[in-house]
Amino acid sequence: MSTVIPFLAILLATGLASYHRWRMPVWAALTACLLVACWLLGANPTATFIAAAITAIIAIPLLIPGLRKAAITTPLLKFYTKILPPLSDTERTALEAGTVGFEGELFSGKPNWDLLLSQPKPVLTExxxxxxxxxxxxxxxxxxxxxxxxxxxxxxxxxxxxxxxxxxxxxxxxxxxxxxxxxxxxxxxxxxxxxxxxxxxxxxxxxxxxxxxxxxxxxxxxxxxxxxxxxxxxxxxxxxxxxxxxxxxxxxxxxxxxxxxxxxxxxxxxxxxxxxxxxxxxxxxxxxxxxxxxxxxxxxxxxxxxxxxxxxxxxxxxxxxxxxxxxxxxxxxxxxxxxxxxxxxxxxxxxxxxxxxxxxxxxxxxxxxxxxxxxxxxxxTLPSTASGGSKMGAVTVGSYARIRKQFGLSIGRFEGVEEPLARMGGHAYAISALSQATAAAVARGENPAVPSTISKYHCTEMGRIVAKDVMDIIGGKGIILGPRNFAGRAWQASPIAITVEGANIMTRSLMIFGQGAILCHPWVMKEMKAAMLADPTVRINEFDGALFGHIGYAISNAVRSFWFGLTGSRFGSAPGDNYTRRYFRKLNRYSANLALFADVSMLMLGGKLKFKESLSGRLGDVLSQLYIISSMLKRYQDEGQPVSDQPLLAWAVHDSVNKIETALSTALRNFPIRPVAWVLWPIIFPLGRRAQAPSDRLGHKVASLLMTPSDARDRLAEGVFTTPTALNPGGRIVSYLPKFVLAEPVERKFQKALKNSDIEALEFDQQLVEGVREGWITDEEAAQLKELRELTLDTITVDDFDTEELRSAGYADLIARERREHEREVA
The missing domain is CATH 2.40.110.10 (Butyryl-CoA Dehydrogenase, subunit A, domain 2)
Incomplete structure (x- = not known):
């Protein structure tokens, strides 16, 4: 055992230095101290000497700049210039067009959360x-x-x-x-x-x-x-x-x-x-x-x-x-x-x-x-459009699902409806946070090239899912077009945002990771720029700093990925309150995973990576979900960490984390160089995949939140047009929910008494009269139930038309043309 201890000391020093990103001299000093301790404590002298020799062989060339640059940096620079993928002027312009904000931290493997949480809360002027x-x-x-x-x-x-x-x-x-x-x-x-x-x-x-x-x-x-x-x-x-x-x-x-x-x-x-x-x-x-x-x-x-x-x-x-x-x-x-x-x-x-x-x-x-x-x-424009539609859809359909009944029960109480309701609530929360975060970046004077593609792609994709769920829940109310329909046109229009400003397929597979891997990476752009410098001395010096910074960064991310995966991200410094600290720790883990996987992909595939669009898309998904969760946590903090919002936040975070692990595991299973994937898997998933989709229990909480008046529901609806006007059927349905909730106990009391009675009245109004006479309900309660009936009818009623109203303006011309053709045939 004493033979192994010196080598374990090297691993311990390397692990600590890599995790905390201590500089090379700190690693060398720490390793030396541990080896001296091993020798003093009676470890095998030969093993200790061999461990010290290995440390010296590694440390001396790296710690002496002149030796390092001549023996290591210069040959690697020659190799790097050969494998560096050529950039056209248009590609270079695209890469240099944007600025890098907090998304750069997500590519670091060790995000500085203070940069995010110290950003001012987005507020409007008076x-x-x-x-x-x-x-x-x-x-x-x-x-x-x-x-x-x-x-x-x-x-x-x-x-x-x-x-x-x-x-x-x-x-x-x-x-x-x-x-x-x-x-x-x-x-x-x-x-x-x-x-x-x-x-x-x-x-x-x-x-x-x-x-x-x-x-x-x-x-x-x-x-x-x-x-x-x-x-x-x-x-x-x-x-x-x-x-x-x-x-x-x-x-x-x-x-x-x-x-x-x-x-x-x-x-x-x-x-x-x-x-x-x-x-x-x-x-x-x-x-x-x-x-x-x-x-x-x-x-x-x-x-x-x-x-x-x-x-x-x-x-x-x-x-x-x-x-x-x-x-x-x-x-x-x-x-x-x-x-x-x-x-x-x-x-x-x-x-x-x-x-x-x-x-x-x-x-x-x-x-x-x-x-x-x-x-x-x-x-x-596009993320804000998705945000407005999704938030309106969530609160309107939440109201509808409470008001609309089947088998004597609000349809939102059925588990089959709870699932899409929860998805709507979680997606609306995520879209709202993401769209606001990206707009706030522009307002701060940034030109967020990578966040803009993330926001455009994911807001419009989640918005399309919300539009589908709206239609699924309201059924016939959504498919019968007319003035009372608040959802049909939105469903028809949902693919439009998917296609404009760059089709979403292209945005995901080419742009998000393609730009992010270079713009957001802390070292890649520096290496590329250093390699293109004209002055040989400056080129070597700049490349040397970038190269060894990159190597240390890669080793650190491998160590951090393995440690966080092994411990389930339960340890490590993180901001937030007792509720959100676990989420920040998860982001620390997946940030290290992304940084490691991106480095390995760029190293092993080089210029071929930009043609591996499926891999690029999956790594882009990881970056995107990291940014989305960060946006939601920032929103949660800005709004005072409201406890009532926690179901929405939790559902959306669990959904994003599940998507991150799905993207990482799918990318590993399809990585073109299989031995590399075999090595990466135990580093990224040492205990296998652990993330799960949001639970049914959590989904039940979110669905209930959408169907119940509350401050959390009001915050979700903030900024959308819920004014109950004659031309806004969705706003009217939203306004009916408080009245419906207040009337529910009276309705249950009346229905129970009616069921156990021998009253023969079949019309609702006559049943109310009988209920008052029998003493089941008061006159005021009867008026309340009558109003509830009218509100329910307005909620579920659809439009109908004369056939002529539905025919296009060209229909008369068509009939006249057919008549003329018929007359010519007869003649």
């Missing part, structure tokens, strides 16, 4: 709150979804006028340019509230405030462009759209076939230098009503009128609607959600160079401009 409670609330009251979706296929004129007059298109345009100057958080709140009542209205307002002419002008526009266009965009004199997507390139701006040739041409009666555009775009939101079109195209200068370069690159221009040669096509019809959307074409469309966004200085900079601004749409 002016912003007044706008949310005033014009935004009033706009919601104006919404008549049946009129918008079915009758007009458009917003009514008075709503367009209200939106423009109250500067809904200028939420984020600075006040100095005529806008409202609101924060990104306020943008999120407005879109969330509008989306809770109408996806058409929310998209109409959301698009001009995300990727579009205004956003691009604020970042890159010349002062003349800003002063001319921003006030007109803010008050609606100009309605903007941005034309990026085309038939042959989708949203991939690097491959667009649309082009512009630099040439002389006529503009407003004068000969000027400009661009002659040829374009073919589709899926362009607001195109049918837009007056100012932003266009992405590839710019060429074959006659070298601007310089020596012929292919200038992707550029962005502003084209007025009335420009000769520009053709705004007929409307697209996106899944019965008739927001304004359509194609744009143009041939020989001439605009001067002054119409380039940013002017001539930004010619060829379009890809970078798009990458830096695309995150706004992904960070705010």
């Amino acid at each position: 002016e912003e709150q007044a706008y949310l409670d005033g014009p935004t609330e009033d706009l919601c009251r104006m919404v008549d979804n049946w009129d918008i979706d079915h009758v007009r296929a458009d917003l009514p004129p008075e709503m367009w006028e209200y939106i423009k007059r109250n500067k809904f298109f200028g939420l984020n345009i600075p006040k100095e340019y005529g806008g409202l100057g609101f924060s990104a958080l306020m943008n999120h709140k407005v879109i969330q509230k509008l989306a809770s009542i109408s996806s058409v209205v929310s998209s109409t307002v959301g698009v001009p405030n995300s990727l579009g002419p205004a956003e691009l002008l604020m970042h890159y526009g010349t002062e003349d462009q800003k002063r001319h266009y921003l006030p007109r965009l803010a008050d609606g004199r100009e309605v903007p759209c941005f034309a990026l997507t085309g038939p042959f390139a989708g949203s991939d701006a690097t491959s667009i076939p649309d082009y512009g040739i630099v040439c002389m041409g006529e503009w407003q009666g004068a000969q000027v230098l400009g661009i002659r555009l040829t374009l073919n775009k589709r899926y362009i939101t607001l195109a049918p009503v837009a007056t100012l079109i932003g266009v992405a195209f590839r710019m060429y200068d074959p006659d070298h009128l601007l310089g020596d370069k012929e292919d200038i690159g992707i550029s962005l221009a502003l084209v007025p609607r009335d420009t000769a040669g520009l053709e705004i096509g007929r409307r697209h019809f996106p899944l019965n959600s008739p927001f304004q959307n359509g194609p744009i074409k143009g041939r020989d469309v001439f605009v001067p160079l002054s119409q380039l966004i940013g002017g001539e200085d930004y010619a060829g900079q379009g890809w970078r401009m798009l990458m830096e601004c695309l995150s706004i749409g992904r960070s705010i």
